[in-house]
């Protein structure tokens with residue numbers, strides 16, 4: 001099966017459409033959460049994702065905050081301003097849909113969570129120490145997470161007790177060795193200094209993983225955010241990718 005793996009769309013419909021167009025026909029889509037927050041089109045993004053065929057979709061911290069499942073105390077000032085705007089803007093049916101999303105799920109050989117298998121909503125896997133601890137928190141050969149907005153692979157090689165960090169190159173087909181924690185990067189707000197939308201194609205038969213980057217009209221999204229008075233910092237970071 002060819003799976004489109006996406007995460008952290010963050011209400012950026014232009015980036016999402018660019019990804020869906022480039023990815024083309026797939027057998028299923030796995031979405032690791034944060035459909036909303038930061039960006040100007042939360043309703044369009046929820047609608048588009050929820051109607052994708054053979055979808056598995058998880059809840060992220062921004063989704064959870066937008067439906068009052070968690071508080072905004074741990075969000076910084078600008079992020080919580082964006083959450084308040086999102087709460088006002090999201091339609092009730094779309095809020096109801098976000099409410100149905102699980103925070104962690106297992107599909108075949110893969111455990112899926114937004115942040116980490118240990119703390120699905122919150123934890124960032126940004127270093128090998130934290131990743132190593134998290135290998136004890138899932139039973140499948142592989143785990144896929146989002147949340148950090150950076151495409152990364154942590155591998156636990158045979159006999160090793162600590163994880164290796166691998167930064168996958170775009171368009172490079174990687175053979176997956178058990179065990180690994182994979183991150184497809186962010187569709188709507190990349191933070192690895194490459195502003196292009198990021199996604200992965202997973203082949204569950206061949207066990208390959210390929211990161212793709214796709215350009216989209218960043219200026220158009222920034223103009224919409226400007227119009228809605230969304231925080232300047234979030235507008236600016238779309239073009240720096242940081």
Ligand code: ZN
Pocket residue numbers: 008010034060062147148149
């Ligand atoms: Zn996010």
